Amino acid sequence: MPLNIEGEAKVLGDFREAARRLTADSPYDYGDLIEILGAMEDVSKEHAADKPWRVKLDLTVRLGKRSARFDVVCGSDDLDKAADRIVRQIDAVRRRQAAVESAESEVLLWRRHALYLMPRSVYSVGRGPHDCYGRRVRLDTFEMIRAWENVLLLDADDAEAKMDLAVCLVSLSRHTLRPGAKPPPTPSEGRAARSQWLRAARLAESALRAQPTRDNTETFRRCIPPQRLMPELRIEMLKLLVANPGGEFEQAQVDRARRSLALASRDGIFSELERAVKNVRRHPKGLRLARQLMGGEKYSPEEVVKFAGRFTDHPNPLVRFVFECVIADTLWRWRRDPTALAHYDRAIAVQEDALAAAGSSHAGRIDDVYRHRLVACEFLGRKKEAKESALAGARHFMKVRRFNWSISWLYFHCATKVLGPGEETLALEICQAYLDAVKRHPNVQDNYGPRMLEKREQLKARIAGRPVPTFDDLRLIRGTATTELKSPRMAVGGGKLWLAWQHWQSGGPALMVDLEKESASPVPELPKTIRSVAAAGKWVYFGGRGGIYKLNTEGKLIKHFSTADGSLPVNHVVDLCSGGGKIYFSFRDSGSYGVAALDPATDVVSVLAPSRRGDKLADEPVYNVYRLWWDAAYRRLYASYYIRFAITSDRTHQFGWIQEGKKWLKLYNRDAPRMIVSQGAEAVMVMIPNEETEFRFLKTRQ
Incomplete structure (x- = not known):
């Protein structure tokens, strides 16, 4: 079925009339156009340049209201034979010998064709735009658009077709307008891509209003354009999420959309922060928006200090902590005002109470106040006070025995940058505190472990009066x-x-x-x-x-x-x-x-x-x-989809797979190897089943 029926209706009508006149005496039925829809599945597991492979074609031949469905399995070396068989099947349909009254409507045929081409969604809820870097994927996307448009031509109220068509249109538009595109789009291509994105937004909105499910909500949210491309359309789509037409919207989605709207207007952020202060007990995350006041682009320092000063005496310690930090950051960054340090001190005074009000998931951001203070001291030229700030933070965290990404940086900075000759004992204490904390908190990423171990050995050597280990005996x-x-x-x-x-x-x-x-x-x-x-x-x-x-x-x-x-x-x-x-x-x-x-x-x-x-x-x-390892002892392959956090020990998430024969066995972090080194029939497997790292030396079937 053509994409533009109105433009081609007359041509098609003339063609059909000519076909009827030419084939009036034919035993075949040429009265209606033949439509061939199908899907292809690769049934050959091996691919070699000089060897044939086999595919299975699932074809539906449609003629008027009748259709025939058949499968063809063919090899790449006998295409002529397969084509001949397909032609015979089509001729049988045209003779009406093999055709039966179609059990599937034309809408279902086009839908099946479109769904076959749609890429696998990587999201657990809904779907999102897919990458279109490969030429084959772009061609498939054009065919998906054709199929979904045909579904909508036959059923204009199909919500699924509208949403999936919107995803395909956004995928192509996003590819055209992506940053750093080479060659960059021409002005006309850019306008066409934006127009296409606008059309996708209208389709997604219509589908969401018809079926406000959680899947459609997530898909709609992922189709919202970035601020740099289409700010007005972005605001319009965000307003729809905030309006909440009564479907299965989650509060987190509404809050996220509201925050994005607040950032789009100059004064909206102030009203949104006032809302966050009122709801701080139920939703402490809302105060994260205060970080946007520190940019210095939309608001003058006077405006920020005046607004934040309204909440420095608030009864909630988290509110006081956040806005004291906002004032401090604004004063030293934009005014070079040393009174910022006094505001940091007031924030540190309520730090533990603020953490209790916010919850442990916010500990990293709250504990980062010491780093902000020492950076401010260095910026203001107060190096001695910067050192005191860093050591005060390290002593505090050693006392409360808390550990996260912010504290790990502070320990590393104190041991390697702040403390110098004559302070080896305190530096060694901080090194050991870091290493002990890593054992107690295996879920915190160990960013500085090897360097802290090296520093600890150097400090021990200096304290004992031994030569410090170096790499002088190695050649580069x-x-x-x-x-x-x-x-x-x-x-x-x-x-x-x-x-x-x-x-x-x-x-x-x-x-x-x-x-x-x-x-x-x-x-x-x-x-x-x-x-x-x-x-x-x-x-x-x-x-x-x-x-x-x-x-x-x-x-x-x-x-x-x-x-x-x-x-x-x-x-x-x-x-x-x-x-x-x-x-x-x-x-x-x-x-x-x-x-x-x-x-x-x-x-x-x-x-x-x-x-x-x-x-x-x-x-x-x-x-x-991202990683493949061979286990020579058990002669099996291990596949890991983690790369950056491969040494963490979060035992609640899936880590990878072991191949047993022709099947894949899922493994989770407690049971999954972090690394495997094989030689001959032996293997060394690095595991983290609990808080300790284990090295397992294995021989064949041991």
């Missing part, structure tokens, strides 16, 4: 010329060390280190978008945004695996791992995620997850697997 191999690189991935092959880097954005250069010559150099034939490396026998494999690169141990490129030759499902390879005679890798690209294996002997790629279309994160590792 020069020539790498790498900057802004982190999280190295390493492999050993052919007597060389091979390195890749998990660069924060796009990877980095592949490096080859010759251990005998003590030299390092980039691999010349590879791009600077490499993220991972693994070695198997006489081959070395690098993975990155361009696919997988197979090299010999001399660094010469032997083969490039990518979507161009059909050997990979997508081009973006996140991590590589060698084990069991195979190279395992995780991939992601524009909504396609999963884990696969490459056989070095045959160069055949087998997809391990998702094993079926529609598999979700709860069933298999099908979303953002």
Whole structure:
């Protein structure tokens, strides 16, 4: 069915009339246009450039009010035979031999087609716009729009079609208007994208008013444009959420929308803060909005100090604490006024009472007051007072035995920056307090553990009069010329060390280190978008945004695996791992995620997850697997979707999967390894089952 019926109705009518005249004596029925809808499923697990693969086509042929549905399984090497079979099926429908009165309406056929193309939602409630970086995904999105528009042409009140069509339109608009787009959109393209976003907003609003469910609410919220693109539309959509038309809206969503509205107007923030002060007992989070007063862009220092001064004698200690900090921050940042320190002191005096009123979840922000005070002292040139502020905070937290991200920074700053020669005993006490706190609070991310351990050993040596441990006996191999690189991935092959880097954005250069010559150099034939490396026998494999690169141990490129030759499902390879005679890798690209294996002997790629279309994160590792480890003792693969917080010990969340045979077993933090190092038939597994880190040394089936 065409997208623009009004513009093409006459053409279609003329075509049908001509078709009837030409086929009046034909045994076939050409009276109505034939519509072919379908879905395709890859039924072949292995993908190799020189070998055929098999797919299953689920087709529905529709002619007028009759339709026939059939499946065709074909290989890439016998397309002519499959096409001939499909043509025969279509001819049977045209002869009305195989066609029956359709059990499915045209609306259902188009809906099934659209839902097949819609990408898997990564949200537990509702869905949101999807990435459109890949050309294939953009083409699929255009087809989704066509299908949902056809549903609405047949049923103008279909709320699901409106909301999903809005998501598709926003996905394309967001891709066009994204920051740093290369090439940037032309003025006409920008106007078209904004117009498309406006249309999506109208569709989403209509769907939400018709069905104000929680799923639709979340989807509507994710379709709101950012302030920099369409401020007026953003305000309009936020007002709809705040108005709450009586559906399944959560209070948190209403509060979030109201805060966003307050930030959009100059005076709205003051009324919203007054509302937050009145409701502080029930919703202490509302006072977080006070941080927006510290920017100094919309409000003058006089306005901020005058408004905040109204609440410095409030009976609630949390209110007093927040607005004393607002005044202090405003005075030293914009006036360089030393009286700001007195306001910090008044805030510190009610700190513990404010924490009791706010709850432990706000401890990090409240405890950060000591850092704010010492920064203010340094800004005002009072270095001695800055030191006193830092040490006062450290002594206070050592006394109350509290620990969070703010306190961890303060301990580290005192031990490494504030205290110097002659103060080793106090610095050692603070180091030990930090290390003890990390054991008591395993859920707090350990940002400074290795450096605090190193500092502790240095302090012990100085106190005992021993030489301080240094790295003087180590030599640095020069020539790498790498900057802004982190999280190295390493492999050993052919007597060389091979390195890749998990660069924060796009990877980095592949490096080859010759251990005998003590030299390092980039691999010349590879791009600077490499993220991972693994070695198997006489081959070395690098993975990155361009696919997988197979090299010999001399660094010469032997083969490039990518979507161009059909050997990979997508081009973006996140991590590589060698084990069991195979190279395992995780991939992601524009909504396609999963884990696969490459056989070095045959160069055949087998997809391990998702094993079926529609598999979700709860069933298999099908979303953002950043780390792969091989357990040589049990000969199994471990996949982790955490990267940044991989050493934390929150035992309530899922951490990853172990592959047992052809099935995936979910693991949670208590049972999940943080890292596995394998060699031969042995493995070292790093675990954090309780508060202690365990190193488990395993042999085969031990």
